[in-house]
Amino acid sequence: MNFDLTEEQKIWKKIVHEFAEDVLRPKAREVDEKEEFNWEAVRKGGPVGLLGMNIPEEYGGSNVDAISNAIAMEEFGWGCGSTALAFTAHNGLGTAPIANYGSEELKKKWSPLVASGKNKLGSLALTEPGAGSDIQGGMLTRAEKDGGEWVINGSKMWNTNASIAEYIITLVRTDPKGGSKSLSMILVPTDAKGLSIAPAEKKMGLRGSPTHGVTYDNVRVPLGNLIGPEGRGLQQTLATLDAGRISIGAISIGLARGALEASVAYARERKAFGQSISEFQAIQFKIANMEMEIEVARNYIYKAAWLKDQGRPYSKEAAIAKLYATEMAERVTYEAIQIHGGYGYSREYPVERMYRDARLMTIGEGTSEIQRLVISRHVFAG
Numbered sequence: 001m002n003f004d005l006t007e008e009q010k011i012w013k014k015i016v017h018e019f020a021e022d023v024l025r026p027k028a029r030e031v032d033e034k035e036e037f038n039w040e041a042v043r044k045g046g047p048v049g050l051l052g053m054n055i056p057e058e059y060g061g062s063n064v065d066a067i068s069n070a071i072a073m074e075e076f077g078w079g080c081g082s083t084a085l086a087f088t089a090h091n092g093l094g095t096a097p098i099a100n101y102g103s104e105e106l107k108k109k110w111s112p113l114v115a116s117g118k119n120k121l122g123s124l125a126l127t128e129p130g131a132g133s134d135i136q137g138g139m140l141t142r143a144e145k146d147g148g149e150w151v152i153n154g155s156k157m158w159n160t161n162a163s164i165a166e167y168i169i170t171l172v173r174t175d176p177k178g179g180s181k182s183l184s185m186i187l188v189p190t191d192a193k194g195l196s197i198a199p200a201e202k203k204m205g206l207r208g209s210p211t212h213g214v215t216y217d218n219v220r221v222p223l224g225n226l227i228g229p230e231g232r233g234l235q236q237t238l239a240t241l242d243a244g245r246i247s248i249g250a251i252s253i254g255l256a257r258g259a260l261e262a263s264v265a266y267a268r269e270r271k272a273f274g275q276s277i278s279e280f281q282a283i284q285f286k287i288a289n290m291e292m293e294i295e296v297a298r299n300y301i302y303k304a305a306w307l308k309d310q311g312r313p314y315s316k317e318a319a320i321a322k323l324y325a326t327e328m329a330e331r332v333t334y335e336a337i338q339i340h341g342g343y344g345y346s347r348e349y350p351v352e353r354m355y356r357d358a359r360l361m362t363i364g365e366g367t368s369e370i371q372r373l374v375i376s377r378h379v380f381a382g
Contacts (some may be wrong), residue, residue, distance in 0.1 A: 001366050003067070003299060003302040003306065005071075005193050007196065009060070009065075009067060009068055009071060010175070011070070011371070012064065012068050013071045013075070013094075015048060016050070016071065016072045016075040017078075019050065020075045020079030020080070021040075021077060021079065023040060023041050024038065024080040024083050024084075025078075025079040027040070027041075027080065028080035028081070028208075028309055028353065029081075029084065029353065032205075033207075033209030034185045034208075035135065035332055036208060037082075037083075037210060038209055043117050043118070044116060045087070046118065047116075049062025050060055051087070051090060051095075051116070051121070051367060052060070052091075052114075052115030053069050053072065053091045054069070054095050054099050055095050055099050055111045055115050056097040056099060056107075056111075059107050059112055059115070060111055060112035061111060062179060064306035065309050066146035066308040067305045067306060067309060069092075069246070069247065070217075070246055070247070070249075070302065070305045071209050073247045073248075073251050073254065074250045074251065074254040074257070074301075075253035075254060076214070076251060076254060077250065077253065077254020077255045078254035079209070079258075081206055081251065082207060082208030082283045082357070083288060083358070084251045084254065085160060085191040085364075086121065086161055086164070088208075088244065088247040088248065088284070090121040090123070090161060091121050091238070091247070092244040092261050093122070093123070093124035093160075093169070094114070094124055094167075095115070095122045095163065096108060096120060096240055097124065097185055097236060098111060098122075099111065100239075100240075101232070101309070102187075103190050105224060106187060106225070110122075110167060114166055114167075114287065119160050119165050120160070120165050120166040121158060121164055121166065122167060123160065123165035123167070123169065124159075124168070124169045124170075125156040125159045125169070125171065125214055126156070126171050126237060127158045127159075128140055128141065128154070128155070128156060129155055129156075129157045129213070133370050135171070135183075136180065136182075138173070139171065139172065139173045139182075139183055140154055140155075141153070141154025141156065141172045141173065142154060142174070143172040143186055144174075144175045145185065146220075148222060148223055149220045149221060149223060150172075150186055150221050150222075150223060151218055151219070151220055152172055152186065152218075152219040152221070153159055153189065153216055153217065153218060153219075155215045156170070157214075158211055159211065159213065159214050160209060160211050162190070162195055162197045162210070163191050163212055164210060166189065168188050168195075168214060169185055169186070169187050169227060170185070170186050170187075170188050171183055171185055171233050172184055172186055174231065174233075180234055180235075181231035181232070181234075182234075183231070183233035183237070184228075184231060184233040185227040185233045185236055185237070186225050186226055186227065186372060188216070188219060188221055188225070189221070192219050192220070192221060193219070193220070194216060194218045194219040194220070195214065195215070195354070196213050196215040197212050197213075198213035198214070198215070199212070200352070203360075204360075205353070205359055205360055206357050207356075218367065241288075242308075242315050242319075243308065243318070244263065244365045245304075245318040245319060245321065245371075246304050246305050246308070246321060248325075248361055249301045249304075249318075249321045249324075250301050250325070252297070252325040252328065252358060253325055253328075253329070255329050255333065255354050255357055255358045256290070256293070256294050256297070256328060256332035257294055258346070258354055259290075259329075259332050259335075259336035259350075259358075260287070260332060260336065261289045262336060262340075262350055262354075263335070263336045263339045263340070266340055266349075267283050267287070270272065277339075283339060286335045286338070287339075289335070290332045290335055293328045293331065293332060294320070294332065296324070297321070297324055297325040298325075299322060300317070300321045300324060301321045303321070304317040304318045304320070315378065316374065316375055316378035319366075319371040319374040319375050320371075323368055326358075326361035327368060330361075330362060333351060333354045333355040333358045334355065334360075336355070337355055338356065
């Protein structure tokens with residue numbers, strides 16, 4: 001399958017690359033070491049459509065195709081893993097459910113607000129403290145109707161963007177009897193009474209992307225904050241995660257690409273035994289393998305994105321793309337440190353940060369183990 005980019009996609013790639021080069025990459029080390037979010041990226045990204053990639057134009061978004069979204073996420077990952085994660089959590093998880101399933105009222109009220117770059121971002125809360133990947137069976141956060149309001153009680157973990165969000169789309173149990181139609185998505189403004197956001201987690205990598213625990217103590221929101229039909233939350237979540245897996249895979253490619261570029265530059269400059277280490281076959285083979293894996297991963301990411309754009313099933317392809325790209329990024333960033341030798345273990349060089357950032361990608365949006373389950377079920381289903 002040929003994935004030659006259209007002229008529009010090529011222009012988009014240039015725009016996003018320049019944004020990543022000018023706004024993300026220069027601050028990547030700083031946001032990691034200080035554990036501070038890059039707000040400049042939000043203020044400058046909004047006006048060029050980088051915060052509304054899943055939002056229709058009539059609600060203030062750019063509504064780009066899935067391949068263009070993957071292009072952007074790769075460039076974000078190349079520029080700064082932390083900011084890339086915050087942007088994909090916003091675009092893929094925090095705004096897409098409203099765009100795809102929300103009421104006209106929710107779209108008009110919230111989508112322009114978070115797409116502009118003048119305000120905070122969007123967020124999605126799925127994971128329960130004791131449940132992990134068991135979204136359906138482990139869901140304890142509940143919402144009950146009381147007059148014209150939902151009353152929400154429970155807690156969530158690993159909530160990306162919670163402290164920098166205007167709202168948190170929250171997956172809750174609305175039917176205590178359980179089953180596949182027992183869950184629903186509800187939009188909860190972050191200034192809602194009874195909503196508590198814990199201090200940011202101290203993480204191995206992606207330290208400039210804030211991740212929090214969230215507690216709901218009799219949080220009241222209007223019934224109209226329900227996203228989609230009541231009881232369709234599980235199906236909406238799974239569809240949202242399919243798209244998000246393409247984005248996480250694309251970010252991983254960007255991280256790997258940055259590590260490869262740093263390794264090539266270092267190998268050309270570093271001298272050992274009287275010559276550049278780029279002349280050594282051992283280094284050349286590492287570089288060749290890194291380039292090969294990045295190219296293969298990108299092509300499969302584009303395949304999954306193309307299927308999405310065509311309106312065809314792509315759940316298996318998204319899982320394959322995410323699984324391969326994220327594990328590839330771990331291998332490539334590992335080799336980048338090996339090529340740098342002792343310097344690769346130093347924060348003076350960016351490959352150390354890229355390695356730490358890549359480690360999360362095989363966990364978020366479904367672990368590698370979950371991806372293998374998804375793939376195998378498709379295979380056995382014929």
